[in-house]
Amino acid sequence: MTPELTALTLAALLQVVQYVLMSVPANLELGMGKTMSPRDRDRLGGSLEDQLSVKTARLKRALDNHFEGLILFAIAVFVITWSDQGDGITAALSGLYLLARILYVPAYYFGWAPWRSLIWLAGFAATVLMLLLAVL
Numbered sequence: 001m002t003p004e005l006t007a008l009t010l011a012a013l014l015q016v017v018q019y020v021l022m023s024v025p026a027n028l029e030l031g032m033g034k035t036m037s038p039r040d041r042d043r044l045g046g047s048l049e050d051q052l053s054v055k056t057a058r059l060k061r062a063l064d065n066h067f068e069g070l071i072l073f074a075i076a077v078f079v080i081t082w083s084d085q086g087d088g089i090t091a092a093l094s095g096l097y098l099l100a101r102i103l104y105v106p107a108y109y110f111g112w113a114p115w116r117s118l119i120w121l122a123g124f125a126a127t128v129l130m131l132l133l134a135v136l
Contacts, residue, residue: 003090003094005081007097011097021059021105022059025053026048029051029056059105059108065104069120069124076127077130079131079134085134096122096123097127100123
């Protein structure tokens with residue numbers, strides 16, 4: 001497996017870990033009656049995220065952000081891999097993306113400002129650079 005595909009696989013596993021880190025406290029805080037319901041806002045008294053503790057809500061937003069970022073990163077990895085353009089630079093950029101995503105979770109959870117945004121930017125920039133390298 002290429003380094004880029006390895007990073008993508010590890011990023012997907014990180015997303016699984018993030019899901020567990022968010023869903024366990026969310027279920028404890030809200031109760032399964034709410035989390036297993038159709039989640040209609042009018043029946044629940046508003047958004048479920050608004051009913052979470054501050055830190056659990058941060059974990060939810062970090063998870064949502066990872067879903068968004070993983071789509072672009074997966075496209076970058078697939079393009080690099082399928083076009084056989086992987087090299088040391090794309091491998092390093094994949095590693096940077098993965099490291100940024102790992103650091104993003106505690107940065108969001110603990111409210112590290114402006115570091116959370118800078119960490120996000122590092123992962124996003126790594127993805128964009130991979131895409132640019134694929135077409136240049």
